[in-house]
């Protein structure tokens with residue numbers, strides 16, 4: 001673990017204006033700086049950076065936090081990676097702490113074994129006699145040396161246990177190799193998992209090797225083998241090539257999503273750098289979220305067969321839920337991106353992209369093909385409505401329904417009638433949309449006034465209990481607030497933000513920090529807001545009690561069970577409290 005003082009030092013010595021200013025075009029605006037927000041599409045800047053507080057906040061999409069959270073969001077890295085990056089800039093060495101860390105220490109042997117293996121295979125491919133065949137093969141497929149070098153391709157030589165023997169000689173742990181499934185037990189000995197295969201290393205966003213895919217050189221089966229899931233590798237959470245393409249995707253806000261390793265390499269070679277590949281799994285929710293960090297628009301380019309089409313629909317659905325714009329690129333039957341670019345060149349591929357249909361249009365075309373069109377159309381629309389019901393953002397959801405209505409020529413009210421809000425939506429929405437209802441607004445206002453003066457903060461804590469807050473995110477904020485007051489940490493300061501690791505909480509905290517309370521005496525406003533919230537909380541409690549009483553009555557008729565008496569008593573108490581509500585302390 002990195003000691004907290006070290007993290008604080010790194011944060012305090014980094015200037016958020018420099019860090020953000022190095023990637024965004026910041027313009028001075030009053031005491032703050034403004035820029036176009038990198039996290040949502042906008043034409044006028046609502047992304048604000050405060051040099052004073054060393055935090056940022058977007059009034060458009062609600063993202064916010066300190067210098068670490070910015071790097072985490074912008075570069076898509078972990079907290080530790082963000083700390084490491086800034087530390088490196090300042091010339092502070094933190095590796096010393098990281099290697100002592102418990103979790104990283106546990107995983108270190110896995111990473112180093114994978115790193116070792118990747119280098120071993122690469123050397124075999126490029127530097128040895130037994131790699132010659134494989135190099136020839138790759139060249140025939142259009143992969144030149146620089147591409148092999150860029151993507152660190154390798155070759156697992158034929159033979160039984162080349163890797164195993166070499167690694168044993170170099171002192172690598174057999175257990176780790178077994179756990180990574182790079183080596184397997186066999187007839188009292190050990191053998192390599194990959195034999196006579198081209199090796200594609202798989203990387204995390206921060207360029208650590210976490211696994212490999214191995215492809216045969218001939219027609220034998222299986223065509224691809226993948227290393228299995230391990231403590232460091234989870235297939236559904238990684239997109240192949242994204243470590244290299246993320247900066248291009250972010251810049252163009254557009255991603256090309258393909259199915260295979262070879263597809264990716266050939267597109268890369270043809271000059272399409274904003275590309276990533278699913279590789280060996282069906283597209284997952286996690287992958288969709290990962291891509292949504294960088295892209296607003298995704299072109300799904302799958303094989304031109306039925307399996308490819310089904311996979312494309314699945315990917316499209318996941319991406320739709322994340323609110324992205326989706327284009328479906330249809331390749332001629334029997335082609336994949338690799339073969340298509342090879343035969344027709346980059347220009348032809350680009351025009352294929354330009355003529356790609358929006359996802360809904362693509363589906364409506366499918367619905368008009370073949371027999372039983374009505375049944376097919378109905379199935380497709382139901383499928384779409386179900387998918388759209390999972391879309392998190394309400395505005396996006398309505399826009400999608402409107403589009404479906406236009407494209408399939410169905411009145412929007414009919415679509416709404418068949419629309420059952422998704423289960424997931426409710427939970428997710430709780431934090432986003434409803435930030436803006438009146439209770440939430442007053443809670444935010446309250447905490448923002450509270451952070452102006454210590455006596456205000458104490459007044460809040462004396463009068464408002466964590467239980468008075470309904471939403472978990474506000475409760476979390478309350479606990480942070482409470483702890484800061486107790487520890488004498490200045491509210492809204494960089495130190496305060498340094499304690500917040502939860503990105504959602506960081507968004508809320510930044511929002512609160514940037515609130516400008518309306519003019520007038522702050523103390524009166526504080527008391528009014530507190531009273532308003534306190535009343536709300538008490539009333540809410542009374543409503544809940546009333547509901548419980550009604551429920552008991554409907555089960556057994558009005559009676560005098562212990563629970564009823566207890567509730568009735570508590571109800572009266574709250575009613576009295578509400579009647580003479582005043583504030584404690586000063």
Ligand SMILES: [Zn+2]
Pocket residue numbers: 037038039040047058059060061062063
């Ligand atoms: Zn924004």
